[in-house]
Amino acid sequence: MIRRLRGLRTRLLVTFVLVAVLGATAAAWSSAASASGSLVTASQRQLSETLAGQIGAVTPQLTYPPDQATLDLLRGTVGGDTVVTYRDLRSASGADIELITDAVREAARSQNRLVTQRISAKGTAWLLLGTPVMITAPDGTRTPSGIEVYAVRDLTSVQEQINSLTRTAAVTSALVLPLAVVLALLAARTVLRPVRKLRDTARRLAAGDLDARSPPRGADELAELTVTINEMADSVQTSMTKMERMRADARRFAADVSHELRTPLTTLTAVVDVLAIVAEDMEADARESAQMAISETHRLVQLVEDLMEVSRFDAGTAKLRLEYIDAAEAVYYCVRARNWLGQVDLMARGETRQWLDRRRLDVIVANLVGNALRHGEPPVRVRVSADPEWLWVEVVDNGPGLSEEVLPHVFDRFYKADAARTRTPGSGLGLAIALENARLHGGDLVAGNAKRGGARFVLRLPRDLEDA
Template sequence: MSKGIVSVLRFTSLRLRLVVVFALVALTAAVSASGIAYWLNREAVLKRTQDGALNGFRQEMQNRAATLPPRPTQDELRRTAEQMASGTAGYSVLLVGERDAGKPIVGASNPDEFTLADVPSSLRTAVRTKRAVTDANMFPYHLFWQRTQRGSTPYLVGGTKIDGGGPTGYMFKSLAAEKADLNSLSWSLGIATGLAVIGSVLLAQVAATTVLRPVHRLGEAARQLGEGKLDTRLRVSGTDELADLSRTFNSAAASLQKRVADMSAREEASRRFVADMSHELRTPLTALTAVTEVLEDEQDSLDPMIAPAVALVVSETRRLNDLVENLMEVTRFDAGTARLVLDDVDIADQITACIDARAWLDAVDLDAERGIVSRLDPRRLDVILANLIGNALKHGGSPVRVSVRTELSERVAGDVGTDEEPETDSGDDTWEDAPEDSPEDSRAGEDLVIAVRDHGPGIPEEVLPHVFDRFYKASASRPRSDGSGLGLSIAMENALIHGGSITASNSTDADGRVDGAVFVLRLPRDASGIARELRTRGSRGGVEES
């Protein structure tokens, strides 16, 4: 399959197309020129030969055949035919006379070579036909000729009749020598055509190299530009179209580099502003939180007119505190400083602790076996679970069901059932320095899958692609809500830093009706190998082992 793809790519390459086009143009031109040259030479050779033979035959008919008596004998016809054929013209002669009316006699110079049967009937009819003498036609009989073939040898047959009742003469000349000359000419033209095609292919290779070298450099520069090397530039030489294209590329690359630099600077300034603002807000928020805690403790003893306002202050302060914490977490992800603190975690215990800490035990059903241990960051896993379960409780409907299972990772599952030996990656530190029979071996190549399902109205189809977007809220008419629009986004970032993912979809009942939303968290059971991945991506974050 791969060889076929490579051959197709080579066949459709620009170099091959240039060579084929040059070869076709050269072949067409050479064949046309050779065909025209062959046709012209053929007509010239045949015309020269037949004109010489026919003129000589006409002269012999006038000088010898015209001197015969009106009723010649067969011997006289034969001797005259031999005399006419004895010249340098190289043709045979046949004379036809009449001994009596309606009794023709034939005299041939060489009966073994040329007989009356070799003369086409159409030529004999034309020669014997008498025409009226006019100002435009001074003779009743004319000289006619025709090319014929005996076997593989071409011949010229000509004939005429002596005016005034003389004999009718026919000549028969072989054109074998002319055919041999024309065959030699055709071979010469064929060789010339082949040399022209070969020369055009070589010329096409040179032209393709000259044209494609700048194109290759342009493609390589575009690839480097796509890889993020924005300082890539082309060397410009000449004043042709390719030089103009190189200048345009350099101009576009410089403009792109400037825009990316400006955007990076603005993005960095924006992140710095959010981070600084979040840090600056933490100090007054700490004081506000302390005050709200005191007010909340004294809320029962406050004036009923003031209690609602105090409750609102407490609620909004907590909401603001959560928003600031979320913003700080987002800035850490954007800056690449988020870190994993790995530990062996019993997933069932971790989910139970998350639910218990938030007083959700009565609203959540847990389907998880004890003893499923994964090497993850427990704090970040808690953040993911809290956001997914809290979102299900807030926007879905009870009961919320959390189920846990393990599966082969997609990479390992793709190797199952193949005939080839799986390749080992000596640089993968997911299992680096692990003992041969260590517990990590049982987790290698496995994924932890946690599904959170509610029984609410589900997620609208137009909202599904945006549920993990920052600050996205399904209802634009309710911009103020309990959430900040960052929870699911932070959950996704925490999953990604583990090398995992989160997907959202709707579940349906037997009748095809939507009966809730399902969020599926997929994480590697051992996230140790993420360290090398983070370093490869150039992240400033990392992994800490505990």
């Protein structure tokens, strides 16, 4: 029972009661408006009935057709601010009769009954009344006599009563509002304090602080939610710790294996180099086997080198060794060293001298051009350009380009666009290493397709690396 009374639902109900108090204030304004409308309607009805009664009392004394004296008699009976007309005859009194509108006259004549219109003029509310005088025959038939009566009545007293009602509603609202605000603030503070604490805890968890927790308070639904979130955070922290440990073990394993393989692979490389020299004198079958062994050994050496490079990126130990070099010249030497000049179209534009890591730039360009030659078609176009902020290296091949399925994964490690190409040259890490080297420089590497076809890779490196 105590828990139910202290629960979040109870506090919400209290909050809704406070909202109802504010609703009552709105109802007071609505009531005032309704009362004002009723007051105006009642006043209009009373004035209309009074005018009709005055005309009805004097109608038997009138002569038809009426003369000026008859009109004066009728106007005097109705009172001031009145106009009585009959064809060209007219009897009027009062300074406000000019307020009578043509709309009232037309309505009285066309409808043959008493009509009214409320207007505002001279800063005052007025009621205009107009009615024809009807002649009742012995058989009860009523016909217009041609006499028309128009009157103007001041509604100032009614407007003052309406203003009084409005002021009363305003005072009531002004008295209720501060109390309602205070109570609402207190209720909101009580309800929202634990919610804000949960929000802060969630933000800390999202920012990577897996030790963030919120101590549960009370015994309501928010306390239960806090306990659930804390349990979830414990589970996530345990899972993340295990995952991080597994990743660290995997990185360490790859680095250790690569390091341990380096020495025997160096020896094996020396052996296959000797084997390459004597392979030409072997029988055809033996020569083919030897060449396959040589090729696979070089591929294995490259894979181990790439794994060691990746492990350095993962461990955060990869560092830049900056030199002030001509980037366009470095790209040329990269292509020439691999005997690709006949398949590559080189072009440089702008001043391309800047601070760069020559070896890592060579790795990026070699991977991009080599990938273009393997999976595209020559000639491969390489463009080097620069502006005040960035150095750009664009590599475009003449192949079919990158499909929509391949494009999101081109920089993934060991990704093969075609499962049948698992034995193609390369380690499957080249583009991933190129991207890491670009980011190590503070730049980026993006893949796409050229407008005229072919895969297009764009390397972007910042020009302000002299202080790095």
